[in-house]
Amino acid sequence: MTETTTTWLDFLQQHSSDLQHGAIGASDSFVAPLTDLGLIALTGEDAASFLHTQLTNDVQHLSTGEARLAGYCSPKGRLLATFLMWKSGDSLLLQLPRTLQASIQKRLQMFVMRAKAKLADASETQVALGLAGDAVADALAPWFAALPAAPYAKIDNQHGTLIRVANANGKARYQWIATVATATMAWPVLTQSLRAVGSGTWRLTEIQAGIPHITAPTQEQFVPQMINFELIGGVNFKKGCYPGQEIVARSQYLGKVKRRAVLARVDAVEIAAATEVFSSADPEQPCGMIINAEASGTQRSSCLLEIKLAALEHGTVHLGSAHGPQLSFEPLPYLLSELSAAEESA
Structure with a gap:
């Protein structure tokens, strides 16, 4: 652990009493330190062209005013990682769970070969804060006069990068x-008007937004369409080849997608990613798997899970076994259309 990281974590430890626990109301505005996320920086004249050949989304045409979702697949088209990516100065940045960062960075480095691209751990110098709610604009006014107007728009200034x-x-x-210097200076000001919460609250809102995150237990479990990744802008079907591209394209164009990610609640807590779910109509075989889960109440959790669509039509679905807690399904904030966002814009 670096001195910079230790300084930020030490600061948060000293201000741990700021963090409030318990359910967040729909009208609450909050700020959360996203200490569970890591950041890989790529620099060099070939950085964009190299990443373009590795990821599911277009890197070559990524502008400085936007961020994009992207996936990294095995040769079999199964996701090894999901990223939020953006440009900042001369760097391309990939944000992913910190627990995956070292292994993914090492794997990408293996394929750089003769490309003029260098990978580094940017978590050593940059930290992330998650903010949500109606009070955010006023809270951020000392550093950002305006906020990004639409999802995945981005603003850069001397105070850092702000991504909606x-x-x-x-x-x-x-x-x-x-x-770290900016974050430690801003934290006491932000927490005067925003509820200070832990990173679990931010992860809960990611689930509620229908945004999946690959973690160590779910690596190589899903092709992108199984977790709705093309529906939320994480796959570009017009770009060139990348590992697993042929399988991802075949899944898109040959036959109907039979498995998707859905949103549910369940009376259980501490649910591990990759926990299987079972249908009462076919209790012997799992019909899906938890992608991400987070407590949303004292004895209740919200989860994003991958599931056979047919299992939603007959019987009930249960966590862990056909006799486990029953899942209650909720609508996603986007449609489970068979037409991808990339096709709609074609």
């Missing part, structure tokens, strides 16, 4: 990527 991400519960959400 997908709405959750009808509320705008943002990530502020800043130096």
Whole structure:
């Protein structure tokens, strides 16, 4: 662990009493330190062209005023990681769970070969804050006179990078990527008007927004369409080849997608990613798998899970076994259309 990281974590430890626990109301505005996320920086004249050949989304045409979702697949088209990516100065940045960062960075480095591209751990110098709710604009006014107007729009200034991400519960959400010095200076000001919460609250809003995150237990479990990744802008079907591209394209154009990610609640807590779910109509075989889950109440959790669509039509679905807690399904904030966002814009 670096001195910079330790300084930020030490600061948060000293201010741990700021963090409030318990359910967040729909009208609450909050700020959360996203210490569970890591950041890989790529620099060099071939950085964009190299990443373009590795990821599911277009990197070559990524502008400085936007961020994009992207996936990294195995040769079999199964996701090894999902990223939020953007440009900042001379760097391309990939945000992913910190627990995956070292292994993914090492794997990408293996394929750089003769390309003029260098990978580095940017978590050493940059930290992330997640902010959501109606009070965010006023809270951020000392550093950002205006906020990004639409999801995945981005603003850069001397105070860092501000990215608007997908709405959750009808509320705008943002990530502020800043130096440790800026974050430690801003935290006491932000927490005067925003509820200070832990990173679990941010992860809960990611689930509510229908944004999946690959973690270690779910690596190589899903092709992108199984977790709705093309529906939320994470796959570009017009770009060139990348690992697994042929399988991802075949899944898109040959036959109907039979498995999707859906949103549910369940009376259980501490649900591990990759926990299987079972249908009462076919209790012997799992019909799906938890992608992400987070407590949303004292004895209740919200989860994003991948499931056979046929299992939603007959019987009930249960966690862990056909006799486990029953899942209650809720609508996603986007349609489970068979037409991808990339096709709609074609």
